[in-house]
Amino acid sequence: MIEYKVDFDSIPWESPMTGLRARKKIQENKQLRLVEYTKEMEPHWCEKGHIGYVLDGQFEIQFEKKVIVFNPGDGIFIPSGPEHKHMGRVLSDVVRVIFVEDV
16 A cells, blocks of 8 residues: 655664664655764765755765765765765764665
8 A cells, every 4th residue: 555655753763783773664666764874873885876865964975086075955866886886974963864765
């Protein structure tokens, strides 16, 4: 059954690593994630694609040849693959982002 509204408050937090927690809703091969990052997030390279919107906080994403700072109101569009590998670093106390991703 299709749900048109996602009530993130009713979804439990998942914490796959230190400094990162997320609430997610999966529907029709897509997931909508509310993600919170803190400065305790372990540094790691990621090759997954991300399409998102920064709600709160400030963080930087390091790519192979450049670093980009993201602020509230900024969109994120990172394609999948090793040529787009990236590593995030939290600059504020907390960063909150909404992501829409393929499952």
